[in-house]
Every structure is written in structure tokens, then in C-alpha cells.
Amino acid sequence: xxxxxxxLFLAWSYFRRRKFQQxxxxxxxxxxxxxxxxxxxxxxxxxxxxxxxxxxxxxxxEGIAEMMLDESSIAQVARPGTSLRLPGTSQGGGPTPAVRxxxxxxxxxxxxxxxxxxxxxxxxxxxxxxxxxxxSTARPVTSASGRFVRLGTASMLTNxxxxxxxxxxxxxxxxSQKPNLSKTLFEYIFHHENDVKNMxxxxxxxxxxxxIFCVQALDLAAQATEHAQFKDWWWKVQLGxxxxxxxxxxxxxKQFRSALNHQEVVDTYLYLAKVYxxxxxxxxxLNLFKQGLDHFPGEVTLLTGIxxxxxxxxxxxxxxxxxxxxxxxxxxxxxAIACIGSNHFYTDQPEIALRFYxxxxxMGVYNCQLYNNLGLxxxxxxxxxxxxxxxxxALVLAASDEEQADVWYNIGHVAVGIGDLTLAYQCFKxxxxxxxxxxxxxxxxxxLELRKGRVEQSKAFLQTAASLAPHMYEPHFNLSxxxxxxxxxxxxxxxxxxxxxxxxxxxxxxxLLKQLQQHFASx
Amino acid sequence: xxxxxxxxxxxLPKQGQLSMEDVPTLVLCKPKLLPLKSVTLEKLExxxxxxxxxxxxxxxxxxxxxx
Numbered sequence: 001x002x003x004x005x006x007x008l009f010l011a012w013s014y015f016r017r018r019k020f021q022q023x024x025x026x027x028x029x030x031x032x033x034x035x036x037x038x039x040x041x042x043x044x045x046x047x048x049x050x051x052x053x054x055x056x057x058x059x060x061x062e063g064i065a066e067m068m069l070d071e072s073s074i075a076q077v078a079r080p081g082t083s084l085r086l087p088g089t090s091q092g093g094g095p096t097p098a099v100r101x102x103x104x105x106x107x108x109x110x111x112x113x114x115x116x117x118x119x120x121x122x123x124x125x126x127x128x129x130x131x132x133x134x135x136s137t138a139r140p141v142t143s144a145s146g147r148f149v150r151l152g153t154a155s156m157l158t159n160x161x162x163x164x165x166x167x168x169x170x171x172x173x174x175x176s177q178k179p180n181l182s183k184t185l186f187e188y189i190f191h192h193e194n195d196v197k198n199m200x201x202x203x204x205x206x207x208x209x210x211x212i213f214c215v216q217a218l219d220l221a222a223q224a225t226e227h228a229q230f231k232d233w234w235w236k237v238q239l240g241x242x243x244x245x246x247x248x249x250x251x252x253x254k255q256f257r258s259a260l261n262h263q264e265v266v267d268t269y270l271y272l273a274k275v276y277x278x279x280x281x282x283x284x285x286l287n288l289f290k291q292g293l294d295h296f297p298g299e300v301t302l303l304t305g306i307x308x309x310x311x312x313x314x315x316x317x318x319x320x321x322x323x324x325x326x327x328x329x330x331x332x333x334x335x336a337i338a339c340i341g342s343n344h345f346y347t348d349q350p351e352i353a354l355r356f357y358x359x360x361x362x363m364g365v366y367n368c369q370l371y372n373n374l375g376l377x378x379x380x381x382x383x384x385x386x387x388x389x390x391x392x393x394a395l396v397l398a399a400s401d402e403e404q405a406d407v408w409y410n411i412g413h414v415a416v417g418i419g420d421l422t423l424a425y426q427c428f429k430x431x432x433x434x435x436x437x438x439x440x441x442x443x444x445x446x447x448l449e450l451r452k453g454r455v456e457q458s459k460a461f462l463q464t465a466a467s468l469a470p471h472m473y474e475p476h477f478n479l480s481x482x483x484x485x486x487x488x489x490x491x492x493x494x495x496x497x498x499x500x501x502x503x504x505x506x507x508x509x510x511x512l513l514k515q516l517q518q519h520f521a522s523x
Numbered sequence: 524x525x526x527x528x529x530x531x532x533x534x535l536p537k538q539g540q541l542s543m544e545d546v547p548t549l550v551l552c553k554p555k556l557l558p559l560k561s562v563t564l565e566k567l568e569x570x571x572x573x574x575x576x577x578x579x580x581x582x583x584x585x586x587x588x589x590x
Contacts, residue, residue: 052570054567055563058561058564101552101555109555109558111558113558113560113564114561114564334559335559342556346556365559367559372556373557376554406555407557410555413551416551440555443551447550447551474550474551477549481548481549482549511545511547
């Protein structure tokens with residue numbers, strides 16, 4: 001006769017082994033038998049939370065609504081070096097677009113993407129719609145709730161008989177008096193539940209009211225912990241998180257500050273810095289990080305935070321310094337290695353970049369991006385034997401069409417480098433076949449077309465590239481040169497002006513403009 | 524190195540005009556290192572994919588009985 005394990009113990013075991021679905025199923029069974037089993041209830045809540053848990057420090061999605069309808073900014077035009085929104089105002093000698101490609105928000109591309117990278121503010125609504133948020137999604141979320149809505153759908157669908165906890169029926173005051181239940185309940189509401197209610201309505205207002213609901217839950221819980229005379233830092237941090245999601249940054253700041261007074265915790269520093277970054281006060285955030293480092297010397301997350309801010313302010317040299325500090329503490333920090341590596345690549349040291357990327361490979365990072373970077377570094381460091389095999393692997397590992405397109409685009413560069421223009425042509429064509437909006441590939445294809453003497457085709461490609469990526473100077477400049485050659489001075493001039501906007505220091509553009517002005521003056 | 528005398532001597536034409544023209548050449552876009560993705564971003568994207576799959580499945584399931 002088989003001895004069965006105690007179901008609750010089994011559920012716990014599943015939870016510890018991160019098999020949340022099984023854990024939740026067992027808890028459901030226990031709850032069906034005895035609906036008032038608090039242990040099972042709490043465990044199921046935790047399992048459901050863990051399924052959709054995302055590190056709140058990392059999540060920083062700025063939707064169009066937040067970007068365009070911003071009320072917390074003080075000045076329209078900030079002084080240089082004090083704002084994250086004017087990427088061009090660096091003093092640290094950032095790389096020019098002539099050597100390092102730019103993202104659409106006008107920053108040099110980084111070696112690492114997080115949910116919040118590329119959060120530079122686009123100037124116009126049109127640009128806002130075009131700027132990609134993540135590596136793969138081409139659109140920004142319409143509001144901060146957008147992502148959560150989509151995530152909530154799945155968890156909703158897995159429960160055919162409705163949500164696990166019906167929040168509107170819950171007597172929050174009662175739960176808030178039980179500290180061992182209230183914390184799990186809060187996390188459930190915060191991470192799991194806010195999506196589910198939202199998904200039927202898909203409405204920002206609903207989302208807000210939903211979060212207010214969340215804040216109410218929190219308020220009640222905070223009142224319940226009043227017997228500690230508001231001395232529980234954990235609840236204050238949670239309150240701050242809620243305010244942050246609601247966009248009430250000043251209130252969030254107050255909560256985090258007060259939580260820090262009770263207990264110094266690294267996480268709280270990170271949340272507070274996030275608030276300052278959202279309020280576009282990078283200097284304050286930097287000071288805060290340094291203050292945090294006084295309490296937690298050598299803390300990697302704080303150092304990374306400093307490096308990220310420097311990087312976002314286009315101050316690549318000091319960002320690299322801080323990333324090196326990070327590596328002194330934690331020599332397997334993927335973000336730091338990737339950022340230093342890409343920085344070396346774009347400062348003409350592909351051999352050193354290669355060492356950093358090889359280190360990542362040794363550490364077990366195994367994906368399309370890494371092999372693509374290895375391939376590029378190998379080629380430019382003249383290790384030709386490894387180049388093509390790296391790219392082959394990158395193609396095999398590519399998870400999406402966009403990645404595939406980027407790899408083919410880079411192979412096209414290798415082909416240009418060895419002078420095989422037919423292969424290059426085919427590569428760029430393939431890049432376009434996989435990703436129809438690949439502006440760089442259009443531009444390079446145009447250059448190749450022009451070499452073959454097909455002026456009209458080349459012009460069409462350049463115009464496409466220019467409309468797809470107005471932030472790049474190359475298509476504008478090429479179009480300007482081409483138009484000048486065929487005698488269309490007016491369009492040459494307008495294109496040259498656009499090129500100058502995208503890259504003011506570009507010498508060839510300046511010369512072209514001067515030449516055109518002479519032409520016009522002599523008319 | 525200025526002090527080392529080169530065996531090649533530069534040739535400057537003595538007669539006629541020497542003209543140099545700086546022709547602007549077209550520029551290629553630069554090779555693009557792909558940024559690595561953070562764990563959180565990968566998880567978010569995975570969850571999003573799963574959510575989309577789940578919605579698709581459910582839509583299919585809801586269509587079938589009506590047909």
C-alpha cells in the first residue's frame with residue numbers, strides 16, 4: 001500500500017521547486033475540501049503571484065500617455081547635463097553617429113536591453129509611436145497598464161471558473177489585521193490581480209481605479225499595522241510602489257524616504273532612484289546612489305544604477321568606469337560585460353571586445369545576439385576562421401524574424417568587407433525579407449544599387465530609409481549627395497538639412513551645405 | 524618619421540594645373556552589435572508570448588462550436 005504524502009506538504013515542496021501550477025492545483029483541491037484553510041490559501045496566493053512575478057525594480061515602462069502628458073517636468077528645456085531627455089547634451093565625449101549607430105531616441109546603442117532602456121522621450125507623438133520599447137515589440141505600450149493587461153490575459157484564461165480571489169468581496173480591513181496573510185495578499189493584488197480586472201475593460205481609467213483599489217488595500221493594511229505606529233518599512237515601500245504605478249511620484253518619494261528612515265534596504269534605494277529618474281532628475285538619483293553606497297559599500301545593483309544613468313546621459317566613458325567597478329565586485333555581471341564589450345567595439349578595439357564576449361560565452365550565455373556580436377568582433381579583429389561559423393550559429397539561434405534580419409544585415413557588412421558585393425546585396429535583401437522596416441539595410445542596399453548605376457532604384461531605397469528612420473543621418477546625407485549629382489539642388493538641400501539635424505558635426509554634410517549655398521547664391 | 528629619408532620621392536607636376544576634388548562618397552550604415560536581453564525582459568517577452576498563445580487558443584476554441 002502506497003503511503004501518500006500530506007497534500008499541503010507536497011504543495012510546499014512543489015512551490016520550493018518552482019512548479020507553481022502543480023502547487024496551485026493541489027491547493028485548490030485542499031481549498032475545495034476545507035475552504036477556510038488559511039495555509040493553503042496563502043500558499044496558493046503566493047504560487048499564483050510567483051507565476052507572473054516580475055522584478056519591480058527592473059520594470060519601467062513609460063507609455064505614450066505618461067510621455068506626452070507629463071506634468072512633473074519643471075522646465076521645457078533643461079540645462080545641459082541635468083536631464084535624461086536631451087540625449088545630445090553630453091560633456092563626456094560620447095561616440096558620434098559616424099562610428100556608433102543610434103537608437104531612435106537619439107542615444108548610441110547599448111550593449112544590453114532592459115525593459116526600461118531606450119526610454120528617451122520622443123519630441124512628437126509620431127516619433128513616440130515609432131520608437132520601439134523593447135527589442136522586439138515595435139510599438140510603445142499605449143499606457144503603463146498596457147503590458148500588464150496583456151500579461152493578465154494568460155493568468156485569467158488559465159482559470160476557467162473565474163479569478164481565485166474575488167477582490168471586490170474581500171473584507172480588506174479584516175485581512176489587514178493578519179500580518180501573515182496580508183503580505184501575500186498584497187503581493188497577489190499588486191502583481192497578479194491588477195491585470196485580470198483590467199483585461200475586460202482595457203481602459204486606463206479602470207486601471208487607475210483598480211490601482212486605487214490596490215492602494216486602498218494597502219492603506220487598510222497600513223492602518224492595521226498601526227499597532228507598530230507606522231514603523232513597518234515593508235508596507236511603506238509597497239505604498240510607494242503603488243504610488244509610483246499611479247504616477248504620483250512625489251507621494252512615492254515621501255513613502256520611500258520614510259521607509260529608508262526606518263530601515264536601510266538596497267531595494268528602497270533602487271525604487272527611490274527610479275522615482276527620480278522618472279521625474280527626470282538624474283543628478284539627484286546619482287547622489288542617492290552614492291548615499292546608498294555609503295551604507296552598502298560595493299553593492300552591485302547600486303553601482304549598476306550609476307552606470308546606467310551615465311550611459312543614458314550619453315556619458316559613455318564614466319559609464320564604462322562604473323561598469324568596471326561592477327565587475328570588480330561581481331565578475332559574472334552580464335550587463336557590465338556586454339556594455340564594456342560593445343563600448344570597446346565601437347571605440348575601434350574589436351580584439352578587446354572579443355575577449356569580453358568570449359567571457360560571456362564561457363559563462364554560459366547562449367543566444368543569437370551573443371553569436372552575432374562574436375561574429376562581428378571576430379571579423380573586425382581579423383579572426384576570419386571564426387566569423388562565418390559564429391554567424392551561422394546566430395542564424396540558427398534567432399528566435400524572431402527581426403533578429404534574423406539583424407544577423408543577415410551584419411553578414412552583409414562582412415560581405416562588403418571582403419568585397420563580395422553580390423553576397424552583400426543578397427544579404428541586405430534577405431534582411432529586408434525578414435524585417436520589412438530595416439532602415440539600415442535599405443540604406444546600404446541603396447549604396448550598392450548606385451554602384452550598379454541604378455539611380456532611380458537607389459533613390460527610392462534612400463527615401464524609404466529616410467522615412468523609416470529619420471534619426472539616422474546616413475540616408476539623408478546619401479540622398480542629398482545623390483540629388484546633388486543629378487542636379488536636383490532643392491531636394492539635395494532639404495535632405496542635407498535633415499542630415500545636419502541628425503548629426504550636426506558631420507563634416508561632409510557641412511561641406512555639401514556650403515557647396516549648395518554657393519550654388520544658390522550664384523543663381 | 525621626418526628624419527628617415529624615404530626612397531620614394533614625391534612627384535609634383537611641373538607643368539599644368541594640379542586639381543584635387545573632394546568627392547563626397549556615400550556612407551554605409553554601421554554594423555550593429557545586438558544588445559543582450561536582461562532576464563526580466565526575456566521573462567516579460569516569454570509571458571507575453573504565452574498570453575498571446577492562450578488568447579489564440581481560446582479564440583479558436585470559442586469559434587469551433589459555433590461552426
